[in-house]
Amino acid sequence: MQQTINGLASGSIYALLGLGVTLIWGVLHVLTFTHAQVLTWGAFGSLIAINRGYPVPVAILVGMAVAAGLSVLIDSTVLEMLRRRGASEYAFVVATIGLAFMLESILRNRTRARVEPYSRDGFPRGPIELLGQNVPKLQLAVLATSLIAMAGLAIWLNHTRAGRGMKAVAYSPETATLLGINPRFIYAVAYTVSGMLAALAGVFVAVSTASVSYSSGDRLLLTAFAVIILGGMGSVPGAVVGGLILGVIEVYATVHVSSKFSEVVAYLVILVVLLVRPSGLFGAKEATRV
Amino acid sequence: MFEWIPAYQRFLLDVTLIDIILVISLLILFQCGLFSMATAGFAAIGGYTSALLVTDADWPVPLGILAAVFVGATLAVSFGLPVLRLRGIYLALGSLALAQVIVIGIANVGFTNGVFGISGIPTEVTTGWLVAIVAVILLVMELIHRSHFGRAMKAIRLDEHTAAGLGINVFAYRMATFGIGGAMAAMAGALEAHRTAVISPDQYDFGLLVVLLTYMFVGGVEHWLGPVLATIGFRILNENLEFAGTDWENFYYGSILVVVMLLAPDGLTSRRFTQRLARIFRRRPDLAT
Amino acid sequence: MTGSQGNAVLEVSDLTVRYGAAVALRGIDLVIGEQEAVAVLGPNGAGKTTLLRTISGLLKPAAGQIELDSHSMVGRPAYRIARAGFVHAPEGRSMIAPLTVTENLQLGAGRRARSDVAAGIDEMIELFPSLRARMGTKAGLLSGGEQQMVAIARALMAQPKVLAIDEPSMGLAPVVVDAVLEALRKVIDSGTSLLLAEQNARLALAVADRAYVLVHGEVVKSGNSDEFGDELIESYLT
16 A cells, blocks of 8 residues: 555656646647756756745746746747758657757756755655555645646646647647637747646655756656656646556566666556557557558 | 777777667668667667677677677567557657667676676677678668669658558568668677677667767768768767767767757758758859859 | 729738749739628639638748738738638638537637627527537537538637638538538628638639639639629639
């Protein structure tokens, strides 16, 4: 039971990651290899705010602002130029890989490759008793936040004008344009939301490990991809369910096999899903080609 | 045969030749429209297969290398069968996952000596071997380029639906190229193992892929000569600029990739880019044509 | 070429559009007045779709002027032109397939206030009663004729000055085409100007006040609908 809760807690961080990536994939059909860096920069943003004495909620907002700003900047410059030229899918992948390397390099040099401590003050501490188990309050907070984020995103996408606009642009940017929707604005909104989710995930990771470094995001990038492949690329509920499942599988793998094995779980999930059911749990059946 | 070259230069030559094999293994996939990120994984499989067979089972080195090629091809075909039917992005992610599984697997399994790697591998691979192998590979690449096989690959890369409509068996070409690519990468890995005597899992990391992508895109996807020249050029540049190993090396490669994607997604020697350059130059009245 | 009474809502002057080296439209002059229905006729490939796509901003002209209510539209991004009142319902209906009919209509309304939107949707149901039963259906599942109705209704939700429709009769059975005709007549009656690009000349002339004939990117004839006798139609359009 304890393990399941652990799994759900880390899984809800994965869900936040997955939501961010699936949103961008759904609306822009781009797989952002820069997401891990956006996450890390967001975490550092919050760290700087905390170290300057700002209260935790403000620090988190600062982190979100940094991450959102970075995401929107990357898209409105490099990716917009690629879009104008009608670049193919791989060009976006390669460009975002290059950008990720650049961002990581900058971060590494600025922090001199040090691992910075991340203070847990101001975050929920200690356990709370639930169903006869001692559950860390922090984990519950993470889980609750992810679920709220998912619900918020679902409501927004399905019941608001902006959400409808986003779905329209995702389906056909040209038709949306003819209906008076500004696609570039929609892209900026998508990246802002995605960045905020990434920063949130980054902060939670930093608090869990009580540290943050330039490489905090590395492994999480492929975890995010595993989440959306498992859940179905472009699906919001898929990202949440996929994330939670992946988290639980990893915890069980650590306990029953080894912690080393749990490192590969995300990659194995990708391979297995591709072999068995490429469109994932909730994805549209558009995975196969010709 | 190449002993007259000073030792350090010979070392550079060897490394560059192996890099060329790796780049070509990536290039041939690209020329068929396949974006795979598994190169490092296949190199690892190749290196370890040969190293283990030669050090633990006393196989002769040439046989070890052949075994590596065989394992690489087999793995590529097994992986390709389910994945090559899917959209490109799934190949990209799946191949990345495959490479990670392979490398992490190697790092954690007992008989590979885990993270410590294998040492004391017989280093029978000489510059002569490498030159010969690369020459053969490039010859084959040129033959492919001029043949129906090559034209079919190009058709698939440019417009797979039309290619299929023309009667080209897209899936078969993809499987064939993927198998060849995997075999070549595995061979490069095996050759490297027998060049340096030591291999360990951490040399097959994502950074290797980024470097290869850079060489390939800077050189251009349309003809093998571009990436080969780019590989040589970068090696010379790296030696003279002392970038390698510094903190900014990743930044340098990353920014080159971004710039190349923005200017010329098919590479700097691609027709689209050279035509664009020509048009820019033709507009300047002071340059007589 | 005879204009109509009142001010021109849409005025296109000397419009030239290129596709690379090829000229798709050459020196097009076109005027639409208030509450006027104008048809653009011509064979396949004549440039009708190019004309609509250029006015709506999806394509940039090489030369010429486009004025909506005397405001220049050239160089504006397409979404701004749509918001300014020129709403283009493209070829092939362009439904946002995963969204329902209601949601598609809501999208068309753009920035109108919520209560307005609800009232607008009610109006559309009045105009197109056959849609009443399909409001909750995903747009991708509708028949061709139903999609065409939704496309027109969706465009009208924006309360446009000019509604431009590209090939509304394409792929539809004659019975359905009649229903679409009926819908278009209601649009004109409600006061919106109409720009209709159609290969089916007879259909278009039944609805429009005036027509332009486009062949190989140039206007070869224009005039009131009653000037287009049968032989005229035959010679240009078959």
